[in-house]
Amino acid sequence: VMLHYEYGFAAEKLPDPFDPETRAGLREAIREYPVDFKNDPWCLGAFVNNELHWNNNARQMISAIFSHEEEATEVKKVFLSHLNEKHKTVDALNAALKTTLKSMELLLGVVDASRLKNMDARVADELAFLFADAFFQLVEEELHVYSPNILYMGSRMNSASAAVVKAAAKHVDVISANIYSFSPSTGQFGSVDKPVLITEFHFVNVTGNSLGSGLRSARDAVQQGRLFKAYMANAVDHPKIIGAHWFQWRDQSVGGRYDGENYDVGFFDVVDLPNEELIRAAAEVGRNLYNIH
Numbered sequence: 001v002m003l004h005y006e007y008g009f010a011a012e013k014l015p016d017p018f019d020p021e022t023r024a025g026l027r028e029a030i031r032e033y034p035v036d037f038k039n040d041p042w043c044l045g046a047f048v049n050n051e052l053h054w055n056n057n058a059r060q061m062i063s064a065i066f067s068h069e070e071e072a073t074e075v076k077k078v079f080l081s082h083l084n085e086k087h088k089t090v091d092a093l094n095a096a097l098k099t100t101l102k103s104m105e106l107l108l109g110v111v112d113a114s115r116l117k118n119m120d121a122r123v124a125d126e127l128a129f130l131f132a133d134a135f136f137q138l139v140e141e142e143l144h145v146y147s148p149n150i151l152y153m154g155s156r157m158n159s160a161s162a163a164v165v166k167a168a169a170k171h172v173d174v175i176s177a178n179i180y181s182f183s184p185s186t187g188q189f190g191s192v193d194k195p196v197l198i199t200e201f202h203f204v205n206v207t208g209n210s211l212g213s214g215l216r217s218a219r220d221a222v223q224q225g226r227l228f229k230a231y232m233a234n235a236v237d238h239p240k241i242i243g244a245h246w247f248q249w250r251d252q253s254v255g256g257r258y259d260g261e262n263y264d265v266g267f268f269d270v271v272d273l274p275n276e277e278l279i280r281a282a283a284e285v286g287r288n289l290y291n292i293h
């Protein structure tokens with residue numbers, strides 16, 4: 001199951017877990033999903049969201065939240081309460097944030113992100129953990145109410161600070177991450193005691209039918225197949241990785257999708273002709289999966 005939903009914004013492409021609209025939107029999306037997965041024995045689990053703007057740097061994520069264009073968001077209120085309780089005075093807060101605020105309440109407004117660039121890393125990590133913990137707990141709760149027997153398979157991250165990954169590990173069954181590289185390194189996603197599922201990777205054939213070079217590329221279909229086999233062999237051999245999903249089934253149109261992405265990555269092209277090299281590579285991996293070591 002892959003769930004998207006309407007939510008209150010903490011920042012661009014970042015749901016506010018303290019905003020009731022976020023819980024209500026997720027609850028509605030779960031109940032209106034086109035396939036009823038409640039207690040479905042064939043449903044392994046659910047991904048909720050894809051590539052949210054967690055950011056690899058906690059300071060930058062927190063700056064994005066405080067600089068978000070909407071004032072007095074629920075997350076800003078929670079952050080202010082946390083900071084007020086911990087630092088007591090505006091002088092102590094300024095020392096932690098490396099700012100010159102005249103009052104704590106200014107954090108409820110729209111703060112220029114550049115003013116927070118020197119924030120104490122420990123403060124940023126605390127707030128990032130507080131935020132992510134609330135988010136992943138919210139999703140865990142809603143999935144458990146609807147379908148308690150499926151796995152919570154994370155949010156398909158393509159970035160995250162250590163604090164966010166640590167918070168996620170409290171609530172998810174699997175850390176899911178989109179890892180575009182020539183060899184599958186789990187990086188920060190493998191820093192916790194949870195299995196890692198790679199939910200996107202690819203090697204774009206740059207001499208194929210489309211024009212985009214992708215996030216990782218191959219000179220032709222033959223090299224594309226070889227890179228696929230090498231990536232999967234390394235993934236199988238990795239003690240934390242439990243699977244890897246190729247992006248994607250079919251080539252993208254030469255004209256591009258909604259954001260212009262137009263990659264030659266499919267097992268089939270746009271008129272359903274097979275990418276024989278890639279299909280052979282995938283078939284070989286499948287046949288020899290337990291003998292790859």
